[in-house]
Amino acid sequence: NAGVTQTPKFQVLKTGQSMTLQCAQDMNHNSMYWYRQDPGMGLRLIYYSASEGTTDKGEVPNGYNVSRLNKREFSLRLESAAPSQTSVYFCASSELRGRPYNEQFFGPGTRLTVL
Amino acid sequence: QKEVEQNSGPLSVPEGAIASLNCTYSDRGSQSFFWYRQYSGKSPELIMFIYSNGDKEDGRFTAQLNKASQYVSLLIRDSQPSDSATYLCAGGYTGANSKLTFGKGITLSVRP
Numbered sequence: 001n002a003g004v005t006q007t008p009k010f011q012v013l014k015t016g017q018s019m020t021l022q023c024a025q026d027m028n029h030n031s032m033y034w035y036r037q038d039p040g041m042g043l044r045l046i047y048y049s050a051s052e053g054t055t056d057k058g059e060v061p062n063g064y065n066v067s068r069l070n071k072r073e074f075s076l077r078l079e080s081a082a083p084s085q086t087s088v089y090f091c092a093s094s095e096l097r098g099r100p101y102n103e104q105f106f107g108p109g110t111r112l113t114v115l
Numbered sequence: 116q117k118e119v120e121q122n123s124g125p126l127s128v129p130e131g132a133i134a135s136l137n138c139t140y141s142d143r144g145s146q147s148f149f150w151y152r153q154y155s156g157k158s159p160e161l162i163m164f165i166y167s168n169g170d171k172e173d174g175r176f177t178a179q180l181n182k183a184s185q186y187v188s189l190l191i192r193d194s195q196p197s198d199s200a201t202y203l204c205a206g207g208y209t210g211a212n213s214k215l216t217f218g219k220g221i222t223l224s225v226r227p
Contacts, residue, residue: 031213042203042219043159050213058214090158094213102147102213106158 004107013081021076023091032074036087081114117142121218134191138204145206148187153201194225
């Protein structure tokens with residue numbers, strides 16, 4: 001099992017460019033999440049998908065869109081990148097049903113710089 | 116606004132000492148709590164979870180939950196230099212639309 005994978009690992013964009021961050025999990029989890037992590041800010045939720053076909057906004061959704069392509073894949077799109085979106089992006093997944101807790105498993109992250 | 120707060124760091128302890136990491140939360144309805152360890156440049160990895168009042172021990176790690184006082188703590192006994200990392204506290208609900216709220220993290224340094 002690869003767990004949660006993310007591509008690319010690093011990316012440099014110019015202001016105004018667009019790009020899509022890809023995330024896939026092979027653990028058959030229903031829920032998937034996108035976070036950004038900035039120095040001193042912890043992890044902040046951008047969007048999440050509780051199950052295939054559903055997506056919801058998190059704490060900081062502005063400037064982002066998501067697509068839950070199927071149960072395995074959850075992508076994050078920046079339509080017009082801004083320097084404020086320079087960050088490390090983590091994808092995570094979890095399986096909630098029948099469990100008393102919702103442990104999240106994280107991918108390796110994408111380090112994005114917007115110039 | 117649901118908040119999870121971690122006491123300001125960084126925290127430095129000598130090798131072999133007990134490191135105590137604390138976390139408070141504002142949402143009284145939160146049901147489960149997690150401690151993640153994050154090494155520099157790496158992704159968070161789960162080291163402990165707790166959802167019942169009291170203590171939970173796993174090797175050198177003990178998580179403590181006090182729902183009445185709304186705090187969670189992590190004790191690391193016999194601290195090792197390899198424990199040097201940032202520790203993230205998170206809390207949330209269970210259920211199909213569950214999300215976690217993370218604290219900002221505290222950086223632990225274990226001095227040899």
